Amino acid sequence: MARGSVCTCGQNEKRRIIFPCAGQANTGQLTNLAAVQLTEEGFGSIACVALLATGSEGLVANARSAGEVVILDGCPMLCARKIAEAQGVPVGQHLVMTELGIVKGPSKSYTEDDIELVVSAVWQGRGRS
Amino acid sequence: MVEMKTIEILGTGCMKCKRLMKNVEVAVKEMGIDAEIKKVDDITEIMDRGVMLTPALAVDGEIKVSGRVADVAEIKRILGGGS
Numbered sequence: 001m002a003r004g005s006v007c008t009c010g011q012n013e014k015r016r017i018i019f020p021c022a023g024q025a026n027t028g029q030l031t032n033l034a035a036v037q038l039t040e041e042g043f044g045s046i047a048c049v050a051l052l053a054t055g056s057e058g059l060v061a062n063a064r065s066a067g068e069v070v071i072l073d074g075c076p077m078l079c080a081r082k083i084a085e086a087q088g089v090p091v092g093q094h095l096v097m098t099e100l101g102i103v104k105g106p107s108k109s110y111t112e113d114d115i116e117l118v119v120s121a122v123w124q125g126r127g128r129s
Numbered sequence: 130m131v132e133m134k135t136i137e138i139l140g141t142g143c144m145k146c147k148r149l150m151k152n153v154e155v156a157v158k159e160m161g162i163d164a165e166i167k168k169v170d171d172i173t174e175i176m177d178r179g180v181m182l183t184p185a186l187a188v189d190g191e192i193k194v195s196g197r198v199a200d201v202a203e204i205k206r207i208l209g210g211g212s
Contacts (some may be wrong), residue, residue: 010145011182012196041144043198104209124155125200 009042014067016044016092018122019052019080027074027097033068034071034118043123044070053083060087068092070122075104093127130195134161134208139195140184146170147185149184149198156204 018038020031035046037067051059063084070093071080084091098104100121102114121127131138133139136153138169150168175183182196186204193199193207 009140009143009183010197013145041148043169120148120151123198123200124152125202128200128202 016068017021017047017063018044018070019049020072021074021080023074025105029071029111031074033115037119049080063089072093095127135165137167137169137187139169139180142170145198146184152201156201
């Protein structure tokens with residue numbers, strides 16, 4: 001059997017799934033943007049927390065078998081974490097935007113620096129307990 | 130007196146190498162240690178060092194992690210400062 005390329009990048013990374021809460025507030029929207037950027041950077045794959053909430057068998061099975069599940073919640077309501085726990089999905093890393101210093105509403109705006117703050121924190125493993 | 134450590138990030142410069150570099154910088158800063166941080170992006174040198182999977186992290190010449198981005202806590206453990 002042919003071997004793959006001998007020089008590859010990130011091949012020992014865990015298979016990670018990222019669930020942003022994707023709430024309506026600026027903090028929730030920020031989780032979504034950070035999860036998209038993390039996916040583009042190769043950290044893991046973004047997945048839909050709303051689908052997880054429905055109990056989708058395939059997604060629940062994927063999440064339970066992932067190397068690490070990353071939950072991004074916008075605010076202390078912790079909706080995404082509660083959904084994961086309700087579906088028996090172990091949470092490997094959990095970050096709350098307001099705990100990172102992002103102020104929730106009333107503004108709907110966010111900056112590139114806000115996104116970088118969250119993405120860096122995830123790469124740094126700040127959400128691991 | 131604590132000796133200065135030499136920390137190398139081996140990789141050709143993709144996003145994961147940059148993230149590893151940033152994590153190393155954060156770990157060194159938080160530990161308050163004296164360290165020289167170098168980037169090794171020459172693929173021949175990387176291969177010569179026996180690294181088949183990038184990004185890789187070497188401390189004082191010894192490869193500690195390869196093929197993934199170590200987080201800050203792990204880097205601190207590697208550098209001897211716990212997490």
